[in-house]
Amino acid sequence: MILAAALIVSGAVxxxxxxxSLLGPVDQQLRTEASTLAQAWQGSVDFPSGAVCPxxxxxxxxxxxxxxxxxxxxxxxxxxTASGLRRFLSSSQAKLxxxxxxxxxxxxxxxxxxxxxxxxxxxxxxxxGSRATxxxxxxxxxxxxxxxxxxxxxxxxLILGALTTLFSxxxxxxxxxxxxxxxxxxxxxxxxxIADASHELRTPLTMMRSSLEFVLRGxxxxxxxxxxxxxxxxxxxxxxxxLANSMLSLxxxxxxxxxxxxxxxxxxxxxxxSTRWGxxxxxxxxxxxxxxxxxxxxxxxxxxxxxxxxxxxxxxAVKYNRHGGRVTVxxxxxxxxxxxxxxxxxxGIAREHLDRLGERFFRVDTARSRESGGAxxxxxxxxxxxxxxxxRLAIESELGSGTRVSLVLPALEPRTAAGY
Numbered sequence: 433m434i435l436a437a438a439l440i441v442s443g444a445v446x447x448x449x450x451x452x453s454l455l456g457p458v459d460q461q462l463r464t465e466a467s468t469l470a471q472a473w474q475g476s477v478d479f480p481s482g483a484v485c486p487x488x489x490x491x492x493x494x495x496x497x498x499x500x501x502x503x504x505x506x507x508x509x510x511x512x513t514a515s516g517l518r519r520f521l522s523s524s525q526a527k528l529x530x531x532x533x534x535x536x537x538x539x540x541x542x543x544x545x546x547x548x549x550x551x552x553x554x555x556x557x558x559x560x561g562s563r564a565t566x567x568x569x570x571x572x573x574x575x576x577x578x579x580x581x582x583x584x585x586x587x588x589x590l591i592l593g594a595l596t597t598l599f600s601x602x603x604x605x606x607x608x609x610x611x612x613x614x615x616x617x618x619x620x621x622x623x624x625x626i627a628d629a630s631h632e633l634r635t636p637l638t639m640m641r642s643s644l645e646f647v648l649r650g651x652x653x654x655x656x657x658x659x660x661x662x663x664x665x666x667x668x669x670x671x672x673x674x675l676a677n678s679m680l681s682l683x684x685x686x687x688x689x690x691x692x693x694x695x696x697x698x699x700x701x702x703x704x705x706s707t708r709w710g711x712x713x714x715x716x717x718x719x720x721x722x723x724x725x726x727x728x729x730x731x732x733x734x735x736x737x738x739x740x741x742x743x744x745x746x747x748x749a750v751k752y753n754r755h756g757g758r759v760t761v762x763x764x765x766x767x768x769x770x771x772x773x774x775x776x777x778x779x780g781i782a783r784e785h786l787d788r789l790g791e792r793f794f795r796v797d798t799a800r801s802r803e804s805g806g807a808x809x810x811x812x813x814x815x816x817x818x819x820x821x822x823x824r825l826a827i828e829s830e831l832g833s834g835t836r837v838s839l840v841l842p843a844l845e846p847r848t849a850a851g852y
Contacts, residue, residue, distance in 0.1 A: 436597045443589040450585060454578040455551060459536060462553035466571045469498065470557040474566065497550060497572035501526035503565040520550050526568040529554040538579065548576035623683055633676045641669040678809040682816065692734045692820060696844060699729040699772045700763045702739050707761050710746040718755040721746070724762035729770045730844040733821045738839075741817050741825075744810040745774040745837050752835070753778035770843040775836035781829040789827055814839075 497520050499510035505527035519541035529535045534555040541550055552572035559566045644666045651659045707723045714721045731738070742761075749759040757777045764771045781789065789811055815825050823841035 435600050436593075439593045439596060443593055447582070447586060447589060451582055454582065455538075455575060458551050458573050458575055458578075459553065462536070462551065462571050462573060463534075463555075465496065466553055466555045466569045469569050469571065470555065473500070473557055473569065474560050497552070497574075499570045501568040501570065503530060503567060505530060505568070508567065520552060520570075520572050522552070522554075522570070525552070525554045526570060529556050529568045529570075530565055538575065540579075546574035546576040549574070549579040551575045629679075634673065634680070637669055637673045637676060641666060641673065644669065675809070678813060681813050682809060692737070694732055695735060697731050697733050697735045697738055699731060699738070699770055699839075699841075700725040700727070702735070702742055703761045703763050703772060706739060706742040706746055709743060710750060710759070710761075713747065714750050714759060717750050717753065719750050719753045719757050719759055721750070721759045721761065724760055726763075727765075729763045729765050729772070731770045731821070731841045732844050733841065737817045738821070738841075741814040741839055742772060742774070744814045745839070748810060748837075749774050749776035749778065749835070752776070765843055768843055770841045772839040772841075773836060775834060777834045780831040780833050780835055781827075782831045786827060786829060 497511065499521055500508040501523065502508055505523045507521060507523065507526075510521060519539055522539070525535050525537070534553070536551070536553045538549060538551045541547055550572040552570060554568055554570040557566045557569055558564065644662055647654075648659070648662050648666065651662075654662075703725050704723060707721055710721050746759065746761065753759060753776050759774065759776045762773050762775075764773070811825065818825050818839060818841070821841055823839065826838040826840055827835065828838075829835035
């Protein structure tokens with residue numbers, strides 16, 4: 433894009449520079465000749481009748497075209513030099529010159545050679561000592577060869593610019609692919625390692641937790657300090673298991689290895705089920721969960737993954753809430769979008785942190801996240817799932833007032849849903 437812009441700018445400068453060098457002197461000569469003819473017309477013996485225009489060979493140089501018009505733009509007389517004179521004559525240009533004072537342009541004709549194009553200039557001739565208009569002088573000079581040269585230059589610039597841009601694009605893509613190949617290989621290996629490691633860790637972690645819980649069944653026969661250590665080990669094993677599951681989900685989402693089950697899903701029903709799940713967690717935190725659902729809101733997607741997103745949002749809303757706070761889960765539809773919103777009356781998020789929400793392992797309140805077992809991957813998973821469904825997560829928050837997170841998905845019409 434930078435090279436294309438540079439070619440366009442340099443090509444335009446080159447074309448305009450050549451155009452000025454070829455046609456600029458002609459334009460200046462036209463102005464000079466028109467002024468000379470205007471003075472001759474004003475000083476003619478027939479003045480002030482204006483019926484005679486100085487177009488005789490005595491006044492007009494060889495090869496030039498000259499025409500005179502009255503103050504209303506009607507042709508008075510013209511010299512008959514060269515063919516294609518009819519295209520040179522222009523009453524509209526004369527009328528424009530009466531109002532504007534002067535007009536210049538280039539016109540193509542049917543004449544041969546240089547007369548295939550004529551640069552013409554028209555100027556208003558005033559009555560000496562008055563604001564009245566005596567007439568209009570229109571002069572022209574053949575510039576067919578110059579226009580042809582400019583056209584050829586323009587075509588060459590366009591062709592060479594396009595070929596250069598395409599060549600640079602191909603070479604740039606080739607070099608970029610070669611340069612990025614090691615990074616892509618490294619990223620692929622890292623992603624595979626995370627997926628494999630997460631998958632392999634799940635089984636031993638599950639066995640460790642089961643074994644620890646089995647030992648804790650006999651807590652009455654164990655020393656109190658051992659029981660406390662085992663409880664901590666069970667808790668940390670649970671955190672590790674959740675972390676491994678989250679990393680495995682992200683790795684699969686990154687690799688597009690997570691197959692989506694496309695079915696008609698009612699976000700209102702998911703909101704009801706997720707709210708029932710969140711009630712038990714909220715009660716332990718002293719938080720109230722409210723449901724605000726009316727009509728069905730249908731979308732097309734994977735029910736299990738969408739429910740996972742909603743559970744993540746409810747879990748965050750409860751964890752980062754105040755004791756006695758409130759979490760509201762609602763659904764709605766706005767034109768072509770289906771909305772599921774989870775809002776809370778919690779601690780809120782500072783504005784400078786909003787842009788970083790959803791980054792992996794990013795946590796606003798690190799201490800509180802560690803206490804609740806969070807690893808900073810929940811919103812990353814939620815955003816990835818929403819993106820896979822053609823939607824997004826919209827987050828609004830104010831420090832000290834609470835947070836509202838909206839899952840926005842393409843809505844499904846009821847008549848369309850009937851076909852699934």
